[in-house]
Amino acid sequence: MKEQIREQWDTNADAFVDLIGGEGTPHHKKILNPCVERLLGNVKDKTLLDAGCGDGYLSRYYAKKGAIVTGVDISPKLIDVARKPGSDIDYKIADICNLEDLQNNSFDLVLSNLVLLNIPCLNEAIKEFHRVLKPDGVLIFSIVHPAFNFYGPGSWQMGEKDPKTNRRQGIYFKVDHYFEEKEYQRYWKTRQGEDFPAPISFFHRTLSTYLNTLSSAGFHLIEFVEPEPMDDDLFFDRERRIPFFAVLKARKM
Numbered sequence: 026m027k028e029q030i031r032e033q034w035d036t037n038a039d040a041f042v043d044l045i046g047g048e049g050t051p052h053h054k055k056i057l058n059p060c061v062e063r064l065l066g067n068v069k070d071k072t073l074l075d076a077g078c079g080d081g082y083l084s085r086y087y088a089k090k091g092a093i094v095t096g097v098d099i100s101p102k103l104i105d106v107a108r109k110p111g112s113d114i115d116y117k118i119a120d121i122c123n124l125e126d127l128q129n130n131s132f133d134l135v136l137s138n139l140v141l142l143n144i145p146c147l148n149e150a151i152k153e154f155h156r157v158l159k160p161d162g163v164l165i166f167s168i169v170h171p172a173f174n175f176y177g178p179g180s181w182q183m184g185e186k187d188p189k190t191n192r193r194q195g196i197y198f199k200v201d202h203y204f205e206e207k208e209y210q211r212y213w214k215t216r217q218g219e220d221f222p223a224p225i226s227f228f229h230r231t232l233s234t235y236l237n238t239l240s241s242a243g244f245h246l247i248e249f250v251e252p253e254p255m256d257d258d259l260f261f262d263r264e265r266r267i268p269f270f271a272v273l274k275a276r277k278m
């Protein structure tokens with residue numbers, strides 16, 4: 026399974042890097058990233074683990090803000106892209122479910138942005154985050170909201186094209202089989218609207234599974250956010266009606 030996931034991300038690496046464009050998609054920029062930044066607070070001189078760092082755009086962003094960043098990812102191709110000459114970010118190829126190269130109690134902050142929904146081993150990853158955090162260290166992770174994820178139990182029922190946005194209108198969002206925790210494979214779309222070269226594995230879990238996994242590992246929940254779009258851009262008409270992302274901030278006890 027680990028090899029299959031590594032291969033998916035390696036195969037999709039070029040398409041993924043192009044989609045992220047060095048700064049995230051509009052959904053990241055206008056909905057998710059401002060929320061994550063507020064929850065992280067002042068990162069200056071703090072040790073930060075970017076767990077599942079992808080092309081490293083968030084590692085670079087928080088390193089510029091003064092954090093001492095380690096970025097890990099399972100995809101050697103994405104780590105290759107992330108490593109830039111002259112950067113003092115420490116990038117490693119690693120599985121977040123087994124961070125054996127990282128020491129106990131070594132980070133002030135762990136950020137895992139849109140990664141835990143792509144791994145089969147949630148329990149192990151959360152335990153590893155707990156182990157590598159210092160006492161009172163903070164974990165922030167984001168996921169696509171599991172109740173409203175169309176790579177899971179849901180889908181928009183679509184109507185006519187809206188002339189203002191040139192997008193098809195969402196009539197309502199249908200959710201079914203929410204309690205069935207299972208793997209889905211889906212193709213992401215490139216900026217040009219073509220399928221990525223390989224499908225991506227998504228692991229649907231209920232919100233209670235995420236919350237109970239945190240508390241069983243010894244985390245105390247500080248804040249749970251379902252972030253709303255930052256402005257009234259017509260592009261986010263659907264995202265203003267139901268939450269696209271869920272973000273959790275928890276402290277190591």
Ligand SMILES: C[S@@+](CC[C@H](N)C(=O)[O-])C[C@H]1O[C@@H](n2cnc3c(N)ncnc32)[C@H](O)[C@@H]1O
Pocket residue numbers: 030034045076077078079080083097098099100103119120121122137138139140143144
């Ligand atoms: C949706 S991307 C998010 C990347 C980055 N955090 C961001 O916000 O742009 C998911 C990332 O998780 C990585 N990944 C998947 N399974 C992993 C694992 N077990 N250990 C480490 N990284 C993993 C993938 O290679 C990919 O870079």
